[in-house]
Amino acid sequence: MKKTTELAPKTIAKRNDILRFSLEVFAREGFGNTDVQIIADLANVGKGTVYRHFGNKEQLFLATAKFSLEQAAAYVTKKIGGEEQVASVIGQHGATGLLRMIGTACAEYYRRHPQAVEIMIQERAQFRESVFPTHLMHREETRGGIDDIVAGAIKTGEFRKVNIAEVTTAYADLLYGSVVNGCLEGTKSKLVKRVDAALEIFLAGLKK
Amino acid sequence: MKKTTELAPKTIAKRNDILRFSLEVFAREGFGNTDVQIIADLANVGKGTVYRHFGNKEQLFLATAKFSLEQAAAYVTKKIGGEEQVASVIGQHGATGLLRMIGTACAEYYRRHPQAVEIMIQERAQFRESVFPTHLMHREETRGGIDDIVAGAIKTGEFRKVNIAEVTTAYADLLYGSVVNGCLEGTKSKLVKRVDAALEIFLAGLKK
Amino acid sequence: MKKTTELAPKTIAKRNDILRFSLEVFAREGFGNTDVQIIADLANVGKGTVYRHFGNKEQLFLATAKFSLEQAAAYVTKKIGGEEQVASVIGQHGATGLLRMIGTACAEYYRRHPQAVEIMIQERAQFRESVFPTHLMHREETRGGIDDIVAGAIKTGEFRKVNIAEVTTAYADLLYGSVVNGCLEGTKSKLVKRVDAALEIFLAGLKK
Amino acid sequence: MKKTTELAPKTIAKRNDILRFSLEVFAREGFGNTDVQIIADLANVGKGTVYRHFGNKEQLFLATAKFSLEQAAAYVTKKIGGEEQVASVIGQHGATGLLRMIGTACAEYYRRHPQAVEIMIQERAQFRESVFPTHLMHREETRGGIDDIVAGAIKTGEFRKVNIAEVTTAYADLLYGSVVNGCLEGTKSKLVKRVDAALEIFLAGLKK
DNA sequence: CATGAATGAGTTTTCATTCAT
DNA sequence: TATGAATGAAAACTCATTCAT
Numbered sequence: 110m111k112k113t114t115e116l117a118p119k120t121i122a123k124r125n126d127i128l129r130f131s132l133e134v135f136a137r138e139g140f141g142n143t144d145v146q147i148i149a150d151l152a153n154v155g156k157g158t159v160y161r162h163f164g165n166k167e168q169l170f171l172a173t174a175k176f177s178l179e180q181a182a183a184y185v186t187k188k189i190g191g192e193e194q195v196a197s198v199i200g201q202h203g204a205t206g207l208l209r210m211i212g213t214a215c216a217e218y219y220r221r222h223p224q225a226v227e228i229m230i231q232e233r234a235q236f237r238e239s240v241f242p243t244h245l246m247h248r249e250e251t252r253g254g255i256d257d258i259v260a261g262a263i264k265t266g267e268f269r270k271v272n273i274a275e276v277t278t279a280y281a282d283l284l285y286g287s288v289v290n291g292c293l294e295g296t297k298s299k300l301v302k303r304v305d306a307a308l309e310i311f312l313a314g315l316k317k
Numbered sequence: 318m319k320k321t322t323e324l325a326p327k328t329i330a331k332r333n334d335i336l337r338f339s340l341e342v343f344a345r346e347g348f349g350n351t352d353v354q355i356i357a358d359l360a361n362v363g364k365g366t367v368y369r370h371f372g373n374k375e376q377l378f379l380a381t382a383k384f385s386l387e388q389a390a391a392y393v394t395k396k397i398g399g400e401e402q403v404a405s406v407i408g409q410h411g412a413t414g415l416l417r418m419i420g421t422a423c424a425e426y427y428r429r430h431p432q433a434v435e436i437m438i439q440e441r442a443q444f445r446e447s448v449f450p451t452h453l454m455h456r457e458e459t460r461g462g463i464d465d466i467v468a469g470a471i472k473t474g475e476f477r478k479v480n481i482a483e484v485t486t487a488y489a490d491l492l493y494g495s496v497v498n499g500c501l502e503g504t505k506s507k508l509v510k511r512v513d514a515a516l517e518i519f520l521a522g523l524k525k
Numbered sequence: 526m527k528k529t530t531e532l533a534p535k536t537i538a539k540r541n542d543i544l545r546f547s548l549e550v551f552a553r554e555g556f557g558n559t560d561v562q563i564i565a566d567l568a569n570v571g572k573g574t575v576y577r578h579f580g581n582k583e584q585l586f587l588a589t590a591k592f593s594l595e596q597a598a599a600y601v602t603k604k605i606g607g608e609e610q611v612a613s614v615i616g617q618h619g620a621t622g623l624l625r626m627i628g629t630a631c632a633e634y635y636r637r638h639p640q641a642v643e644i645m646i647q648e649r650a651q652f653r654e655s656v657f658p659t660h661l662m663h664r665e666e667t668r669g670g671i672d673d674i675v676a677g678a679i680k681t682g683e684f685r686k687v688n689i690a691e692v693t694t695a696y697a698d699l700l701y702g703s704v705v706n707g708c709l710e711g712t713k714s715k716l717v718k719r720v721d722a723a724l725e726i727f728l729a730g731l732k733k
Numbered sequence: 734m735k736k737t738t739e740l741a742p743k744t745i746a747k748r749n750d751i752l753r754f755s756l757e758v759f760a761r762e763g764f765g766n767t768d769v770q771i772i773a774d775l776a777n778v779g780k781g782t783v784y785r786h787f788g789n790k791e792q793l794f795l796a797t798a799k800f801s802l803e804q805a806a807a808y809v810t811k812k813i814g815g816e817e818q819v820a821s822v823i824g825q826h827g828a829t830g831l832l833r834m835i836g837t838a839c840a841e842y843y844r845r846h847p848q849a850v851e852i853m854i855q856e857r858a859q860f861r862e863s864v865f866p867t868h869l870m871h872r873e874e875t876r877g878g879i880d881d882i883v884a885g886a887i888k889t890g891e892f893r894k895v896n897i898a899e900v901t902t903a904y905a906d907l908l909y910g911s912v913v914n915g916c917l918e919g920t921k922s923k924l925v926k927r928v929d930a931a932l933e934i935f936l937a938g939l940k941k
Numbered sequence: 942c943a944t945g946a947a948t949g950a951g952t953t954t955t956c957a958t959t960c961a962t
Numbered sequence: 963t964a965t966g967a968a969t970g971a972a973a974a975c976t977c978a979t980t981c982a983t
Contacts, residue, residue: 139442141349144956146966155965157959166957227445234347234442237435237501272514279495279515286494287487289441306480307487314522328946352973363948368975536967555858557765560952571969576954643861650763650858653851653917688930695911695931702910703903709861722896723903730938744942768977770945779944781980790978 124162127152131173136224140170140231167236174232177225181218188214204262205312208255209305212284216304219288226292255280259315268315276315283311332370335360339381344432348378348439375443382440385433389426396422412470413520416463417513420492424512427496434500463488467523476523484523491519540578543568547589552640556586556647583651590648593641597634604630620678621728624671625721628700632720635704642708671696675731684731692731699727748786751776755797760848764794764855791859798856801849805842812838828886829936832879833929836908840928843912850916879904883939892939900939907935 130151134143145166149156163169189195189211198207219226255277262268268276284304291303338359342351353374357364371377397403397419406415427434463485470476476484492512499511546567550559561582565572579585605611605627614623635642671693678684684692700720707719754775758767769790773780787793813819813835822831843850879901886892892900908928915927 141443145958146956149966156957157965158963160958161963230438230442233438233497233501235349237438271518275511275514276518278498278511279491279518282494282498282511282515283487283491283519284494285498286490286492290486290490290493303483303486303490306483307490310479310484310487310522311491311519312522314518314520314524316522325946353975354973357949364974365948365976366946369946369948374974557859561954562952572953573955573969574967577967582953646854646858649913649917650854651765687934691927691930692934694914694927695907695934698910698914698927698931699903699907699935700910701914702906702908705857705913706902706906706909709857719899719902719906722899723906726895726900726903726938727907727935728938730934730936730940732938769979770977773945780978781944782942784979785942 128176136227140235177228184218185214203267204258212304212308216301220300269317336384344435348443385436392426393422411475412466420512420516424509428508477525544592552643556651593644600634601630619683620674628720628724632717636716639708685733752800760851764859801852808842809838827891828882836928836932840925844924893941
């Protein structure tokens with residue numbers, strides 16, 4: 110009969126409710142212009158409740174950013190599939206195919222959830238922290254990790270001998286730049302194409 | 318008898334003073350956390366003066382961003398040199414060499430002026446406007462233009478046949494991603510290397 | 526679960542507190558010279574509370590003016606009495622007596638509450654709206670209405686045949702002029718006499 | 734060759750220029766919302782010039798009010814004519830005719846110059862001073878004065894025996910009330926009629 | 942004298958955070 | 963626990979007034 114820090118189901122539901130609206134409002138208004146009251150109203154809770162759950166506005170935002178990131182990661186993970194599928198993709202299309210697929214998955218997600226991009230930018234602007242794609246990629250590591258993919262490709266001779274860390278970093282930077290600029294430029298609709306085109310060149314540069 | 322857009326020498330000096338401190342404070346504190354009074358104090362002028370010059374906080378920020386961009390552009394332009402020099406570089410190192418050089422120049426500038434990166438991010442966050450590298454590149458166009466460089470390289474057979482616009486976009490995105498992430502990750506010192514490494518791969522992907 | 530226009534007892538009390546001091550300060554300082562902070566301090570609430578209740582300074586003022594008017598109307602209404610009493614007065618003293626009585630009641634009220642006059646003037650000056658005496662009279666209409674009184678007096682032959690609307694307007698204008706000028710001239714003490722004297726002439730002009 | 738406080742012709746012209754625009758702006762915006770800069774701009778002088786001429790904003794306003802009043806008085810005076818004409822009017826139409834004529838003249842002026850009404854109200858609101866119609870009437874005194882007119886009418890038997898001061902006050906109050914309410918109610922066009930109707934009743938009340 | 946750039950005191954308004962209920 | 967009224971610190975912005983040129 111533990112009365113520990115267990116999480117009551119209703120509590121969790123409320124928390125997620127709040128985060129959902131938090132995401133929406135922070136993305137729309139920006140951190141500075143967001144009134145916590147609005148979020149509370151949308152989530153149909155008192156402002157005090159929001160504060161009890163998250164402590165303060167900054168922590169609410171950070172939780173929101175984490176929440177947003179998790180959703181993106183979940184999408185990509187699901188899209189890419191489990192280890193077997195990853196192995197299968199590499200078998201058929203090589204590391205190139207896999208990396209392209211990951212990029213496309215990211216692009217798809219952000220095209221459909223531009224709010225997530227806004228959140229990333231707000232996070233940077235307010236907290237100059239945690240590089241998003243790193244996060245995303247870190248998630249991906251659980252299923253191979255970009256580093257591993259690159260390392261494998263070098264071993265198989267698909268890629269020329271390059272510094273693995275540099276490649277991973279560059280890959281993430283390219284993804285980040287394409288998504289951020291592409292998404293906010295008002296060309297969301299062409300986001301996937303933009304990322305594809307960029308990766309096509311980049312990945313060609315890794316070929317032997 | 319109202320004066321037109323005459324430019325009093327002292328006025329301009331004061332204006333630039335304000336912008337210099339503006340840049341510093343906005344970069345350090347972020348747009349939302351900046352108190353215009355602080356800027357006025359640093360610039361040794363009354364708050365009213367700041368407002369008379371720039372109208373309001375947002376316009377002050379935008380003027381600051383423009384100011385920052387111009388400085389970056391000036392640096393790169395100077396670094397790359399005039400048309401002759403550009404031609405010379407292309408002759409010796411190809412378009413690849415030139416694009417790498419531009420990237421390096423950008424990286425150098427932003428490593429030494431990380432404030433400029435902060436401003437870019439703040440601008441995005443507050444105004445979701447004007448993609449910086451595009452701007453920067455647009456400047457560069459006056460001395461060749463990325464498009465022209467790429468087009469030339471395709472003609473000479475240095476680059477394979479690719480969609481020029483896509484290349485330019487990808488190039489700018491990669492630069493943007495590398496600079497922003499590299500700079501704010503606290504690895505400023507390695508910024509040039511990061512950009513170089515990324516461009517090395519990217520440009521290799523354009524080779525025939 | 527937002528509350529509708531429920532009326533919390535304490536809330537109303539606080540609201541009226543604020544209005545009372547609002548009236549005092551606005552009357553003493555004028556709209557432009559009033560600092561909302563002063564009102565908040567006097568009412569013993571935070572400035573934010575004032576703003577939560579009334580939105581902004583203008584609305585606070587308007588609410589104050591309404592409040593002031595209601596008090597004046599309540600005074601006059603009470604003084605004149607119900608329909609029976611009105612009928613009785615007309616029976617004994619004619620419409621002349623009733624109109625004189627209303628004028629006197631107004632004068633009495635404003636002599637004792639010169640703040641109400643100030644508020645009227647401030648309202649005019651700032652918002653050029655809502656003619657006060659009309660308002661006041663409109664209230665009075667509920668118990669006969671000046672128009673009705675005049676109409677009745679014409680029917681009974683007490684008044685000569687005149688344009689009813691013109692009479693009502695002139696009556697209100699005379700009252701307004703006497704109260705405003707009398708009150709602010711520093712001759713408050715003689716306000717009742719001033720109104721009486723003016724009405725004596727005016728009403729004589731209506732006799733057959 | 735006196736270099737005394739003589740008033741240079743140009744200086745006077747400038748002063749009047751300023752007052753003219755002052756009147757316009759104060760009437761349109763109200764005292765509190767008027768920016769002296771606007772007046773200076775319209776008058777095509779530096780702000781400093783305005784201040785050198787009038788000292789400060791309040792004095793500028795007061796000078797404006799005086800200016801406005803003088804214009805009104807000049808109009809009425811001209812309309813009524815000199816002493817001979819006054820005597821002639823009294824001979825033909827009695828004091829009643831003259832007082833009605835004065836009222837009409839006022840009404841005409843204010844209908845055509847509603848700004849003057851605004852100024853009166855602003856003056857009251859900001860300075861709670863100098864009752865306008867008194868001023869106007871005081872001017873009129875130079876040509877007979879309301880008091881004299883009334884006194885004369887009593888002597889000739891045109892008016893019944895009334896307290897002269899009270900009549901004058903009531904007359905001015907009625908005028909004030911009619912003009913102010915009539916003018917700002919948006920019924921400017923009917924202002925003359927409104928005043929006429931009111932005076933008709935009022936003056937009838939003075940008849941023997 | 943004329944000017945208008947510079948100033949900073951003074952106000953309005955917002956909103957994160959608290960806490961009594 | 964949940965709430966939302968109350969708070970007041972914090973900032974943006976204005977504009978009367980001054981004074982160096």
